[in-house]
Amino acid sequence: MYHIWMKRKNAECSNCSKKFYRKPSQLKLCKAAYCSPKCQHDGRKTGSEISCHLCGRKAYKSSRHLKKFKRSFCSMKCSLMWRNARQIGKNHPNWKTGEYSYKGVLIRDKIAPRCALCEITDKTVLAVHHIDRNRKNNQLSNLAWLCHNCHFLVHHYESEELKFYAKKDISKM
Numbered sequence: 001m002y003h004i005w006m007k008r009k010n011a012e013c014s015n016c017s018k019k020f021y022r023k024p025s026q027l028k029l030c031k032a033a034y035c036s037p038k039c040q041h042d043g044r045k046t047g048s049e050i051s052c053h054l055c056g057r058k059a060y061k062s063s064r065h066l067k068k069f070k071r072s073f074c075s076m077k078c079s080l081m082w083r084n085a086r087q088i089g090k091n092h093p094n095w096k097t098g099e100y101s102y103k104g105v106l107i108r109d110k111i112a113p114r115c116a117l118c119e120i121t122d123k124t125v126l127a128v129h130h131i132d133r134n135r136k137n138n139q140l141s142n143l144a145w146l147c148h149n150c151h152f153l154v155h156h157y158e159s160e161e162l163k164f165y166a167k168k169d170i171s172k173m
Contacts (some may be wrong), residue, residue, distance in 0.1 A: 015043040054078040102128045102138045109140055115147040116167055117160075127151045131168070144168060 008021035014032035016039050027033060034040035047062040052074035059074035066072065073079040106113070106128060114121050116129075129146040130137060146154060146164075153160035 013039050015039040052078050054082045102130070102135075102143055105138055105140060106143055106145065111140075111143075111145065113145055115150055116144045117150040117154075117164055118147060120147045122147075125149075129154060129164075 009024050009027065011020055011022040011027060011033045012018070013020065013035040015034055018035045018039075020033075020035045022033055032043060034043055045060070045062075047060055047064075047066060049058050050061050050066070050072045051057070052059060053071040054073060055078055057074040057078075059072070061072050071082075073082065112121075113123050113126050115126060120126070125147045126145050127148055129144045129151055131142050131144060134142070144164075150160070150164075154164045155161075
């Protein structure tokens with residue numbers, strides 16, 4: 001009995017150079033022969049391995065991607081970290097004047113978010129109080145954390161305002 005295995009010929013994988021058997025008709029039809037679907041997938045890749053612009057980790061990028069972008073990243077996380085690090089303050093596309101960025105000033109200078117009067121630490125109820133009441137003066141010495149309740153009281157009741165100044169150890173301006 002004549003088996004189909006007798007008709008098969010030795011072929012070499014175009015990707016990994018592994019020896020395997022193939023039908024002669026299949027060898028005539030294709031330019032490249034692959035030993036497995038994984039080798040076939042890897043053999044058709046046209047891009048290259050690159051180092052991430054931010055973290056240096058290796059990642060595969062297609063040739064189309066390499067032509068389109070100057071910098072390549074291993075993941076969306078690295079891409080966003082790089083982009084967001086460059087877009088702070090005046091470099092950000094939504095930047096207006098910066099006169100209302102007082103919460104960010106306190107956070108960046110690591111001032112603990114705690115109400116100066118009642119010492120509540122819940123960030124959802126905290127607001128920034130301008131000591132001289134000038135919202136354009138965003139100097140660190142002019143800003144203080146207050147909860148919404150204490151903020152209202154300081155602005156509308158002189159006794160609460162005096163308590164605030166006594167606690168902050170500053171004279172009334």
